Amino acid sequence: MEKLFIRGGRPLHGKVRVSGSKNAVLPIIAACLLPTSPCTLEDIPGLADVHTICLVLQHLGARVERKGTTLVIHPPEKPSTEAPYEFVRQMRASFLVMGPLLARAGLAAISLPGGCAIGSRPVDLHLKGLQMLGARIEHGYGSIRARAEKGGLRGNRIYLDFPSVGATENIIMAAVLARGQTLIENAAEEPEVVDLANFLCAMGAKIKGAGTKVIKITGVKELHGVTHTVIPDRIEAGTYLVAGAITGGNVLVENVIANHVKPVLAKLLEMGVTVYEENDGLRVIGQQEYTAVDVKTMPYPGFPTDMQPQMMALLTRARGTAIITETVFENRFMHVSELRRMGARIKTVGRNAVIQGPVHLSGAPVKATDLRAGAALVLAGLCAEGVTEVSNVHHIQRGYEHLMDKLRNLGAAIWA
Structure with missing residues (x-):
């Protein structure tokens, strides 16, 4: 499977189980x-x-x-x-x-x-x-x-x-x-x-x-x-939490250790996303409008660099100006040009990315340059108008088990 196609605009609903880390x-x-x-x-x-x-x-x-x-x-x-x-x-x-x-x-x-x-x-x-x-x-x-x-x-x-x-x-x-x-x-x-x-x-x-x-x-x-x-995958868990938020859906993320995703939860709550803990996991309820927040990646227990691209996709939906500062990897903004193809307003200066929102993303042909960048493009496709074509899917398959099936079970229109 080298390409994924996503028809956006569908709020995700249901539950999804996180795989081992x-x-x-x-x-x-x-x-x-x-x-x-x-x-x-x-x-x-x-x-x-x-x-x-x-x-x-x-x-x-x-x-x-x-x-x-x-x-x-x-x-x-x-x-x-x-x-x-x-x-x-x-x-x-x-x-x-x-x-x-x-x-x-x-x-x-x-x-x-x-x-x-x-x-x-x-x-x-x-x-x-x-x-x-x-x-x-x-x-x-x-x-x-x-x-x-x-x-x-x-x-x-x-x-x-x-x-x-x-x-x-x-x-x-x-x-x-x-x-x-x-x-x-x-x-x-x-x-x-x-x-x-x-x-x-x-x-x-x-x-x-x-x-x-x-x-x-x-x-x-x-x-x-x-x-x-093996412990549950905290980055996969964070990705599905963002998926629920970016589509304005209602998703229960199962098999997640809440303490492991604390920095992500803190930023979601600061943006206005509703997230709370249930017996079986974490429930995320998306809203119509979010508030822009600043994010700085740091070694644990700071905000994880592996969630930075996904958070950037979500911040395109937030009202105001958000600044993401990447302190861990110097070349981790390769997804920016792909998000721009979909209509995002993002500027990068050194290790900072400035996101102006909200914008209405549009489906476009985009390329996954690495694992987490690919996840961010899938998330963007889920909320974009029209069809998004994501190529180089082999990057995404390195870190997400049964991604297409899990998203389909939540109601996404996604196919290969």
Whole structure:
């Protein structure tokens, strides 16, 4: 499926269930290289990125079995130590196998990662942390080779210049089998980091402080397999909350942890959207008119950069001037030109986007440049007059399970 067509103007009604978190499950799958016995993972979304990381593990010697939303991963006794370019170029999360490979095998060779083109996302912090644990890093021919010193990795005190989620996760996975104690300062606080730590602790790891800026890890000799249910996807949940708001609908978003989407809820309420918690999830009730608000993306618990494009689509419907400041990725306004094609009035200056509203969007041919930009264009299409044609849909499929079916069940006119 390379294109989606959406006939806008239909308020969404009904309920939609959020799938397991893409950003939580990828490091958790990588961590399945660490134990000596199989792991069973529940509520696993059927996404292209999940398929890719499973292919990486299979190449490294793991056996992966999928039954519906359950994954059973049998770790290899002696893992292969090289993750090839053909997989890593598709998805930067493939780089997360470096920490587990160093911990288990003492060696890892990985191509430089690919993924969405939303700006510079260097792996310097990953490498800095692994070096502090005693790994020797070599660069060459578009790949990175890391080798543990004789005697294996050893704990250390590591300060991250930026609270990188991926670097925090990679360092944690390397440190759980390292000798001694590791302290990660200025660590990422995202719920996905907490979910990974909970998974590792269930396997026998000793981790304290996950979800705070300081994480303490005491190395253990080995880990054992467990059964783990992945947390709900907070970005998917936020996207469906915005879908209900942008169409003026009434949608119950099920399987969502309200605390994980607090920054999004705060901005929706500030705009005048009605959102309240029910036993089964969060209900969003759209209004005819919204108030413009300013948004600044920040590491968790701030407003998530992965919700910035979707919020921009919604702000085209708000009365007044809104300013979005993107502090995380320097190239995350590529959806602006596509929204303009639909009639949005948006100007960008550096890392700021100024949105004048409200406007009545019109359907147009638009192109998804990355995962969340694609989601924003789908949302814009849901409220636009006429038919919107979204191309490069493969980007969207990387992060939203059964998007078309879920929107259809809410009453959207959407087809491929």
